[in-house]
Amino acid sequence: xxxxxxxxxxxxxxxxxxxxxxxxxxxxxxxxxxxxxxxxxxxxxxxxxxxxxxxxxxxxxxxxxxxxxxxxxxxxxxxxxxxxxxxxxxxxxxxxxxxxxxxxxxxxxxxxxxxxxxxxxxxxxxxxxxxxxxxxxxxxxxxxxxxxxxxxxxxxxxxxxxxxxxxxxxxxxxxxxxxxxxxxxxxxxxxxxxxxxxxxxxxxxxxxxxxxxxxxxxxxxxxxxxxxxxxxxxxxxxxxxxxxxxxxxxxxxxxxxxxxxxxxxxxxxxxxxxxxxxxxxxxxxxx
Numbered sequence: 135x136x137x138x139x140x141x142x143x144x145x146x147x148x149x150x151x152x153x154x155x156x157x158x159x160x161x162x163x164x165x166x167x168x169x170x171x172x173x174x175x176x177x178x179x180x181x182x183x184x185x186x187x188x189x190x191x192x193x194x195x196x197x198x199x200x201x202x203x204x205x206x207x208x209x210x211x212x213x214x215x216x217x218x219x220x221x222x223x224x225x226x227x228x229x230x231x232x233x234x235x236x237x238x239x240x241x242x243x244x245x246x247x248x249x250x251x252x253x254x255x256x257x258x259x260x261x262x263x264x265x266x267x268x269x270x271x272x273x274x275x276x277x278x279x280x281x282x283x284x285x286x287x288x289x290x291x292x293x294x295x296x297x298x299x300x301x302x303x304x305x306x307x308x309x310x311x312x313x314x315x316x317x318x319x320x321x322x323x324x325x326x327x328x329x330x331x332x333x334x335x336x337x338x339x340x341x342x343x344x345x346x347x348x349x350x351x352x353x354x355x356x357x358x359x360x361x362x363x364x365x366x367x368x369x370x371x372x373x374x375x376x377x378x379x380x381x382x383x384x385x386x387x388x389x390x391x392x393x394x395x396x397x398x399x400x401x402x403x404x405x406x407x408x409x410x411x412x413x414x415x416x417x418x419x420x421x
Contacts, residue, residue: 161354205238269321291329307341333398
């Protein structure tokens with residue numbers, strides 16, 4: 135891990151990444167793609183040491199309250215104390231300046247900041263987004279080797295619900311011939327139902343591959359699923375979008391299940407929910 139000084143922190147969509155790189159080791163990770171220009175070893179985490187100062191300046195300059203997001207490229211709950219301290223300080227600033235917050239993670243360490251998330255949710259709105267891909271625990275350890283298992287993440291979702299924190303699940307990616315099965319999808323959806331999630335983001339059954347993450351993914355296939363690399367290459371070639379042969383059937387099941395349980399299930403509806411702040415409450419006065 136090393137420190138860096140960032141020039142800015144918030145994107146045009148009010149998202150921020152507090153570090154560059156990751157230690158989770160997920161075999162499908164898009165953040166490894168060369169287009170993101172990470173010019174150091176991906177596992178050598180670069181933390182943006184001046185992120186709190188940049189965030190405070192940005193929040194002070196905003197004329198309207200909004201949701202501030204983090205975690206789209208690098209998990210804000212990597213198990214290094216410097217990363218965890220940085221994440222907490224930024225949430226403290228979001229609470230101090232009365233903004234909303236949403237975090238995207240695969241880690242149960244998000245519960246360390248439950249007090250702040252509850253405070254932000256009382257003042258404005260706090261949403262925790264959690265990625266779930268693999269119901270089978272032994273398979274999860276292969277696909278996402280250095281992060282808590284899906285069962286633990288589902289437990290975290292239930293704890294958040296019990297504390298009044300709304301949640302959104304990212305159901306992506308489901309890898310062809312690995313976890314693109316009805317059994318896997320049913321298991322994950324049941325976790326979501328039990329945890330009373332607000333929405334599930336799913337772009338389809340499959341994954342994306344491009345330079346950088348494609349090579350890493352294929353090396354993982356060579357280690358754990360040696361017969362699959364050739365099948366991927368013959369079926370998909372150099373395609374960016376890798377669509378599962380089971381896409382249509384599983385997506386029907388996904389939409390039907392979500393509709394039956396009142397779960398948001400289109401990306402547009404989920405993103406709208408993640409961006410919306412509650413309407414300000416105006417207290418009526420007696421004349």
